[in-house]
Amino acid sequence: MGTLLRPRLRRPDRVLRLLDIAPIPPPRPDEAVETVRGSLTDPDVMAAACQDVDAVLHLGGHSRENSWAETLSVNIDGTRTVLEAARAAGVGRVVLASSNHAAGFREVADAAPGGLPADSPPRPDTYYGVSKAAVEALGSLYHSRFGMDVVCIRIGFCFERPADVRGLSLWLSPDDGARLFEACLAHPAPGYRVIWGVSANTRQVCSLAEAEELGYKARDDAERFAAELPPGDQHRYLGGPFTTTPLGVPN
Numbered sequence: 383m384g385t386l387l388r389p390r391l392r393r394p395d396r397v398l399r400l401l402d403i404a405p406i407p408p409p410r411p412d413e414a415v416e417t418v419r420g421s422l423t424d425p426d427v428m429a430a431a432c433q434d435v436d437a438v439l440h441l442g443g444h445s446r447e448n449s450w451a452e453t454l455s456v457n458i459d460g461t462r463t464v465l466e467a468a469r470a471a472g473v474g475r476v477v478l479a480s481s482n483h484a485a486g487f488r489e490v491a492d493a494a495p496g497g498l499p500a501d502s503p504p505r506p507d508t509y510y511g512v513s514k515a516a517v518e519a520l521g522s523l524y525h526s527r528f529g530m531d532v533v534c535i536r537i538g539f540c541f542e543r544p545a546d547v548r549g550l551s552l553w554l555s556p557d558d559g560a561r562l563f564e565a566c567l568a569h570p571a572p573g574y575r576v577i578w579g580v581s582a583n584t585r586q587v588c589s590l591a592e593a594e595e596l597g598y599k600a601r602d603d604a605e606r607f608a609a610e611l612p613p614g615d616q617h618r619y620l621g622g623p624f625t626t627t628p629l630g631v632p633n
């Protein structure tokens with residue numbers, strides 16, 4: 383997701399500092415980008431990365447099911463390391479990538495007309511989903527204890543295009559993703575919030591109201607891809623295939 387956002391978050395008055403454990407493509411000559419190679423689980427790396435920044439967008443960690451040990455270390459302990467480094471460096475705002483899988487066992491049919499509320503209590507579908515619920519809880523803790531602004535985005539499915547029928551409900555276009563992160567950065571005082579990260583999809587099952595309160599205006603709709611996708615039914619649960627994937631098995 384960082385790769386998708388990198389070109390979209392460029393602004394004349396902004397320097398993006400990118401951190402990844404994997405090699406980061408070097409900046410183009412016209413790109414105001416700094417790079418840090420290292421793990422978000424390393425407090426020293428994170429302390430250096432958080433120096434003199436205005437906001438942290440935390441998109442790191444495992445993005446699918448993995449062993450409990452990996453999930454615990456990278457997604458949960460790693461998020462604590464990120465928040466702690468941000469706090470120590472005086473960073474006032476952190477945006478955390480949560481996921482629909484924090485609430486993956488919510489029934490799609492239960493969605494109110496406006497969609498499932500963004501503050502639906504967690505119903506994780508995997509260890510991965512548990513880690514995202516923990517990410518939200520850590521964000522809440524750092525807001526309540528230290529007054530940091532923390533916005534948790536329960537991201538649907540952020541890729542160039544939806545992959546299947548489920549994606550017609552949960553797609554977050556990369557352009558809308560950038561608009562959503564910009565709204566999280568621009569709001570004067572968001573406090574602590576959990577919002578859904580989805581586009582303005584015709585087959586919406588998640589509420590957009592909470593993100594719109596923050597200033598987000600989604601422009602894209604997955605429906606334009608509907609005819610190209612393999613036929614399929616809507617899943618009973620929001621998390622779709624994650625609700626049956628074996629726990630702790632990397633996929």
Ligand code: 15L
Binds near residue numbers: 445446482538539621
């Ligand atoms: C996620 O949380 C994952 O990060 C992403 O890779 C997708 O699998 C998505 O959920 C999904 O629900 O399909």
